[in-house]
Amino acid sequence: MIAFSRRTAGADYYEVLERIHSWLKPRTYVEIGVRQGHSFRLARTAAASVGIDPAPDLKFAPRPGARIFQMTSDEFFARHDLAGELGCGTVDLAFIDGMHLFEFALRDFANLEKFCAPASTILVHDCYPPDSVTAARERTTQIWSGDVWKLILCLKKYRPDLRIATVDVPPTGLAIIRGLDPGSTVLASRLDKLYEEFVPYDYGEMEAGKAQQLNRVENKWNEIQTALSAPAFAAQ
Numbered sequence: 001m002i003a004f005s006r007r008t009a010g011a012d013y014y015e016v017l018e019r020i021h022s023w024l025k026p027r028t029y030v031e032i033g034v035r036q037g038h039s040f041r042l043a044r045t046a047a048a049s050v051g052i053d054p055a056p057d058l059k060f061a062p063r064p065g066a067r068i069f070q071m072t073s074d075e076f077f078a079r080h081d082l083a084g085e086l087g088c089g090t091v092d093l094a095f096i097d098g099m100h101l102f103e104f105a106l107r108d109f110a111n112l113e114k115f116c117a118p119a120s121t122i123l124v125h126d127c128y129p130p131d132s133v134t135a136a137r138e139r140t141t142q143i144w145s146g147d148v149w150k151l152i153l154c155l156k157k158y159r160p161d162l163r164i165a166t167v168d169v170p171p172t173g174l175a176i177i178r179g180l181d182p183g184s185t186v187l188a189s190r191l192d193k194l195y196e197e198f199v200p201y202d203y204g205e206m207e208a209g210k211a212q213q214l215n216r217v218e219n220k221w222n223e224i225q226t227a228l229s230a231p232a233f234a235a236q
Contacts, residue, residue: 011219016169017095017123018042019221020176023228024121026092030082032073032108033098033125034058040066043093048086052076052098073098077111091115097125100146101137103195106154109177110187116180121228127152127166128173128214132203145172150198152214153206158186158194165227169219176227 011019021042029043034051037058043049049066052073062068067085069076076082083089094116096108105124112122126145129135137147152175155162163179187194206213217223 011169011221013169013171013174014038014042016167016174016219016224020121020123020224020228021045021093023225024093026121028086028088028090028092030086030091030094030112030115032094032096032112034068035097036060037062039095039097046092048088050082050085073104073108073111082112082115086115089115090117091120093121093123095123095125100126100139100144100148102147102150102154102198103191105148105151106187106194106198107191109151109155110191113180113184113187114182116182118179118181120178120180122177122180124148124151124175124177126172127175128168128210128216129203130172132207134172135203137199143171147199147201147203149173149203149214150201151175153201154187154194154198156213156215158190159184163227164215165217165223166214167219167224167227168216173214175215176224178228 017039025045027047029046029049031040031051034040034053034056037060040051041060047065051068054072056068056070094112096105098104098108126148129145129149134141134143134145135149162177164177166173166175217227
């Protein structure tokens with residue numbers, strides 16, 4: 001497997017996540033892909049939090065009010081009512097960091113949005129890959145984003161109502177998505193067509209204009225705050 005390293009100015013990935021939690025102070029939190037629990041444990045203000053992972057390997061005891069579901073996200077949404085598991089109808093903050101493939105990220109987003117409000121925030125890891133090898137559907141590098149980045153292109157085209165910013169934080173970027181609409185069926189009603197359109201899409205088709213195509217913002221806290229604060233940040 002090819003090793004890869006990259007340096008970018010600004011806070012590191014977990015520091016950005018921690019500052020987002022501190023800024024938003026979510027009461028409810030959902031994370032898809034908890035792995036060892038490093039990001040899941042950042043939900044210190046959440047009275048209720050749900051983690052979903054088919055093979056969790058937690059290094060930290062879950063906080064009070066936190067539950068881990070050992071299953072895929074597709075299984076979870078088919079078998080569980082997220083609102084009921086959280087004890088309320090709305091997800092304040094969610095983080096998608098599961099399978100590094102477009103179609104999984106798309107389904108996770110569509111499923112989560114049903115339980116969100118316009119003021120909720122969904123974060124998506126792996127949306128600003130550094131190069132074509134890292135961005136491929138097949139993993140050949142130590143650091144790998146897969147083609148989750150295609151979710152940004154898909155949402156910009158079919159959900160222009162959303163507010164999207166992608167922070168260029170190493171190693172593979174973090175998208176911030178707001179202005180959510182739990183009543184939208186645009187994505188869920190055409191999943192197969194979206195797979196057909198975006199799965200074959202090649203990184204090289206957008207590489208020259210990557211920053212604009214993926215709504216890049218600098219890894220600077222003032223720009224991240226702007227993305228988290230509201231209508232000022234519209235999808236382009």
